[in-house]
Amino acid sequence: MSFQRNAGRGSKRPAADVDAELASPLAVAVSAVERETLSMVRNALMLRRMRLAFQPAVYAADPSIIGFYEGYIRLLDPKDRVIPARDFMAVAETQELGREIDVAALQLGLQVLQRNPGIRIAVNMSARSVGYKPWTQMLRRALGQSPDLGRGLILEIGEASAMQMPDVLIPFMADLRAEGIAFTLDDFGAGATSLPLLQAFGFEIAKIDGQFIRGIDCSETSQRIVRAAAALAREFGMFLVAESVETPAEAGWLCDVGVGCLQGYLFGPPEVNPDFSRFRHGRSGG
Structure with a gap:
């Protein structure tokens, strides 16, 4: 926030002059809405009004084979409506609330893996959760109880x-x-x-951001970016996944350039109760 302190020689800011941004009714309203949203998120976590919605990532060379499912956490308001993640995640990420969301997502993901052995799911987390004891203790406890659980778990961390x-x-x-x-x-x-x-991390998988995927079949700029990303992924031994794939033309271009898995509404929306047998049947058939 900046202030124009000396607009002219000898000028003084009146004592009653309030910063325009702070005085803005819109800014006050936005702040109030943000607080209300964060309160709904906390209540959803406390009352367990949450679920994971799973979207398949399929092999580009054979979309009948599912490589894994990504689990997106859905937090619900008192009327069982999904609270849009874009309305709270950026702020929550910087607070303990973000760590609590990661704990909830991990717990739901582990429960699904325990009920459906043999599938693979990806659960999102922040690097900040590495030092959060409730998160690490939950994961260690689950792995101690079910040693094979780890082979089905993919942890997804933003760049x-x-x-x-x-x-x-x-x-x-x-x-x-x-x-x-x-x-x-x-x-x-x-x-x-x-x-x-990037070399030190040794990520097994890299997921190309969706902003570069939409309309890629007719965007030379996006094509150059994705070709470069594909070359970099190969150099570092990372399996490449493209998200937000919505058209056959996008899928065809990505397959031709060597992207390994495709994820998006073309192959299925996120579902709370997906048919996980599709994963098993596809894998055994492939």
């Missing part, structure tokens, strides 16, 4: 989040790989990636 905490995240990832857990670098290409850090 910006990963790059902020490499000293903590790199040993954490190395430790959990011994349990069979794989890691996805989400939003690949959307931020500033350090190549030495």
Whole structure:
């Protein structure tokens, strides 16, 4: 926030002059709505009004084969309507509330894996949750009770989040790989990636940000970006996934350039109760 302190020689800011941004009724209203949304999120977590919706990621070469499902957490308001993540996630990410959301998502994901052995699901997390005891203790407890659980779990971490905490995240990832857990670098290409850090992390999977995928079959700019991302992924041994795929033309172009898995509404929306037998049948048939 900036103030115009000395607009002219000898001028003084009147004592009653209030910063325009703070005085704006719109700013006050936005702040009130934000507080109300965060309160709804906290109540949803406390009252367990939550669920995971799963979207399949299919193999580009054969979309009948599902590589994994991504679980998106859905928090519900008192009328059982989904609270849009865009309305709270950016703020929650910087607070303990974000860690609590990660705990809830992990718990739901682990429960699904326990009920459906043999499938693979990806659960989103922030690098900040690595040092959050409720999250790490829950994961360790589940792995202790079901040692094979790790082979079905993929932890998905945003590029910006990963790059902020490499000293903590790199040993954490190395430790959990011994349990069979794989890691996805989400939003690949959307931020500033350090190549030495990318090598040190050793992500097994990289997911290209959806902003580069929409309409890629007719966007030369996006095509150049995705070709570069694909080359970089190959260089670092990462399996490449494209999200937000919505048309056959997009899917065809991505398959031709060597993207391994495709995820988006073309292949299915996020579903709370998906037919997980599709994963097993597709895998055994492939």
